[in-house]
Amino acid sequence: MLLYLIKRLLYVVPIALAVSAVCFSLVFLAPGDPLSAVLPADASTEMVEKLKADYGFDKPIPVQFARWVGRAVQGDLGTSIATGRPVAIEIGRAISNTFVLAFFACAIGFTLGLFFGTVAGYFQGTWIDKLVTAIAVAGVSVPHYWLGMVLVIVFSVVLNVLPAVGMGADGSSQWAWDWEHLRFVILPAITLSMIPTGIITRTVRALVADILAREFVAALRGKGLTDRGVFMHVVKNAGPTTLAVMGVQLGYLLGGSILVETVFSWPGTGFLLNTAIFQRDVPLLQGTILFLALFFVALNLIVDLLQTLIDPRIKRS
Amino acid sequence: MSAAPLVEVRDLAVSFSRGGQSIAAVNGVSFDLAAGEVMGVLGESGSGKSVTLRALLRLLPEHRTRIGGSVRVDGHDVLALRGRALDDYRGAVTSMIFQEPMLSFDPVFTIGRQIAESVKRHTGVDDKAARARALEMLDRVRIPSPARRLEAYPHEMSGGMRQRAMIALALACRPKLLLADEPTTALDATVQIQILLLLRELQQEFGMAVIFVTHDVGVAAEVSDRLGVMYAGRLVEIGPAVDVIESPSHPYTRGLLSSIVRGDMRGTRIEAIPGAPPDLAALPAGCSFAPRCAHVRPECLASVPPMRAATEDHAARCILVGPLAPA
Ligand SMILES: Nc1ncnc2c1ncn2[C@@H]1O[C@H](COP(=O)(O)OP(=O)(O)OP(=O)(O)O)[C@@H](O)[C@H]1O
Ligand code: SF4
Numbered sequence: 001m002l003l004y005l006i007k008r009l010l011y012v013v014p015i016a017l018a019v020s021a022v023c024f025s026l027v028f029l030a031p032g033d034p035l036s037a038v039l040p041a042d043a044s045t046e047m048v049e050k051l052k053a054d055y056g057f058d059k060p061i062p063v064q065f066a067r068w069v070g071r072a073v074q075g076d077l078g079t080s081i082a083t084g085r086p087v088a089i090e091i092g093r094a095i096s097n098t099f100v101l102a103f104f105a106c107a108i109g110f111t112l113g114l115f116f117g118t119v120a121g122y123f124q125g126t127w128i129d130k131l132v133t134a135i136a137v138a139g140v141s142v143p144h145y146w147l148g149m150v151l152v153i154v155f156s157v158v159l160n161v162l163p164a165v166g167m168g169a170d171g172s173s174q175w176a177w178d179w180e181h182l183r184f185v186i187l188p189a190i191t192l193s194m195i196p197t198g199i200i201t202r203t204v205r206a207l208v209a210d211i212l213a214r215e216f217v218a219a220l221r222g223k224g225l226t227d228r229g230v231f232m233h234v235v236k237n238a239g240p241t242t243l244a245v246m247g248v249q250l251g252y253l254l255g256g257s258i259l260v261e262t263v264f265s266w267p268g269t270g271f272l273l274n275t276a277i278f279q280r281d282v283p284l285l286q287g288t289i290l291f292l293a294l295f296f297v298a299l300n301l302i303v304d305l306l307q308t309l310i311d312p313r314i315k316r317s
Numbered sequence: 318m319s320a321a322p323l324v325e326v327r328d329l330a331v332s333f334s335r336g337g338q339s340i341a342a343v344n345g346v347s348f349d350l351a352a353g354e355v356m357g358v359l360g361e362s363g364s365g366k367s368v369t370l371r372a373l374l375r376l377l378p379e380h381r382t383r384i385g386g387s388v389r390v391d392g393h394d395v396l397a398l399r400g401r402a403l404d405d406y407r408g409a410v411t412s413m414i415f416q417e418p419m420l421s422f423d424p425v426f427t428i429g430r431q432i433a434e435s436v437k438r439h440t441g442v443d444d445k446a447a448r449a450r451a452l453e454m455l456d457r458v459r460i461p462s463p464a465r466r467l468e469a470y471p472h473e474m475s476g477g478m479r480q481r482a483m484i485a486l487a488l489a490c491r492p493k494l495l496l497a498d499e500p501t502t503a504l505d506a507t508v509q510i511q512i513l514l515l516l517r518e519l520q521q522e523f524g525m526a527v528i529f530v531t532h533d534v535g536v537a538a539e540v541s542d543r544l545g546v547m548y549a550g551r552l553v554e555i556g557p558a559v560d561v562i563e564s565p566s567h568p569y570t571r572g573l574l575s576s577i578v579r580g581d582m583r584g585t586r587i588e589a590i591p592g593a594p595p596d597l598a599a600l601p602a603g604c605s606f607a608p609r610c611a612h613v614r615p616e617c618l619a620s621v622p623p624m625r626a627a628t629e630d631h632a633a634r635c636i637l638v639g640p641l642a643p644a
């Protein structure tokens with residue numbers, strides 16, 4: 001187990017290096033001279049000189065890469081061309097906004113998923129089950145941007161009850177727990193909750209139906225337990241797997257969604273990435289991609305380790 | 318017997334709908350059982366033994382199952398019970414032990430908790446008293462170091478131990494009727510005998526009635542006062558265990574017994590009756606054993622033969638049985 005842990009951790013090193021190399025090389029992929037890619041058009045001469053020294057464009061490329069990685073490790077990801085603020089600060093703010101959105105989307109998705117999944121599992125094979133399963137499949141397969149736009153048209157344009165874009169009045173990007181901010185999170189959170197709703201529904205439905213068909217449930221009923229008493233057993237049996245799936249879903253949502261954040265102009269990491277691409281803000285792009293890529297590497301690692309921990313039957317060598 | 322019997326089953330019929338077909342698993346089973354009496358039920362695989370038992374505890378899948386006839390146990394109209402009344406009946410008046418003790422315990426709850434749960438449900442005592450009762454029952458079924466076993470999970474016990482725990486669970490609320498569905502089939506031969514002896518001892522001590530389903534004629538003879546033989550969802554013979562075994566009346570019972578007698582080596586199964594049981598989705602109009610019966614006559618095919626008395630308390634569902642039998 002310990003050996004596996006160490007091995008799994010060591011795997012991460014080359015992946016992280018490869019990811020960094022890709023991000024670093026973005027500077028050279030941009031059209032024109034690499035310097036102009038990281039500089040605003042109206043940069044002053046001192047700025048040009050400073051950047052030249054920072055990036056060390058006169059040095060061989062491996063040295064440039066090593067320096068860049070060295071600075072990134074210390075949290076220095078350069079300066080955003082568009083805003084002039086440090087990339088690390090931009091990313092930090094975006095992460096907290098993405099977390100807010102993910103929190104609400106998970107709250108909605110988990111609640112609906114647990115409810116639908118349990119109902120469908122209990123009524124397996126009946127029309128209720130078929131209806132719920134159809135909803136779940138639709139939830140997973142409907143394109144996000146489409147659903148997002150439909151919601152915007154209905155609730156923002158036609159009914160005019162909820163705002164269509166942003167996360168606060170007059171372009172605020174600072175979250176607060178009040179109705180003024182809650183109004184903004186409703187539509188994107190619903191849109192983003194579709195996938196976890198669908199996946200949790202499917203998982204829980206399969207688990208519940210499988211558990212209810214087991215012999216011990218007949219034995220529980222046979223000793224006179226009420227439906228509620230039996231349900232406690234179903235919950236405890238379905239719990240570990242359900243929690244694991246919810247954890248994975250939470251992880252993915254924490255990574256941010258380019259589509260949903262872009263449709264609703266929600267200033268999270270996905271939106272930041274989109275902005276960086278369209279504004280050709282290479283330092284910002286490098287930093288955001290690096291952060292997101294490392295986030296998913298870490299997420300996969302954690303999920304993997306947790307699964308090994310929870311399920312002793314998965315023997316890995 | 319002057320008092321009303323503990324169990325009265327009349328024309329019990331169970332069918333399942335599956336893929337547009339109706340599978341007639343039980344087709345008119347009737348019998349009585351007195352308090353404290355042990356009835357063995359024999360019959361080959363698929364003859365409807367388990368379905369009959371489950372119907373007595375209403376454990377069949379509600380929306381795919383049609384149940385007809387009537388079942389009375391200790392004054393309860395079992396087929397009419399609903400909701401809370403059904404839950405009160407299950408486990409308190411009638412309880413069941415299953416073939417595979419590993420599968421009949423919830424794997425993620427301790428044994429002690431699963432016994433205590435039943436006690437609490439039916440007696441309303443607090444946790445402490447329920448656990449005390451669970452401990453007492455584990456001790457009663459002679460599980461070594463019972464206090465420690467209360468905390469054990471099902472997979473931490475041996476098969477025989479689990480079945481003892483299942484018996485403890487089933488008897489914890491002192492039911493009047495115990496349904497035992499092949500309780501020893503999944504166990505090793507030596508453990509089987511221990512469990513049988515334990516069951517017989519507890520049956521006498523608790524004075525409960527038992528319906529004991531088994532494949533094994535030896536086991537049936539050992540434990541039963543009366544013996545019923547099932548074929549294609551019907552009781553084809555019923556009577557005192559000794560009579561049924563020593564002078565079987567139905568051709569099917571005779572075939573079944575001779576196959577055991579001749580299969581004198583354990584584990585060898587000699588197919589004494591050629592042919593296979595009928596398709597439960599399309600039962601023949603007459604005697605369902607007719608296609609395999611060496612004595613078949615035209616009358617056998619016309620309608621299902623009624624139960625005919627061989628002696629006062631021994632009857633079989635065959636036209637050849639009894640004084641009125643055609644020559
Ligand atoms: N829940 C169910 N749904 C559909 N068919 C069922 C169901 N339970 C039992 N059956 C069918 O009913 C018939 C009788 O089954 P039952 O389990 O009573 O047989 P059995 O006599 O107990 O056999 P065995 O000795 O193998 O346990 C079988 O054909 C079986 O396939
Ligand atoms: S009724 Fe006829 S076919 Fe059926 S067992 Fe008797 S003799 Fe055989």
Ligand SMILES: [Mg+2]
Nearest residue numbers: 366367368498
């Ligand atoms: Mg059976």
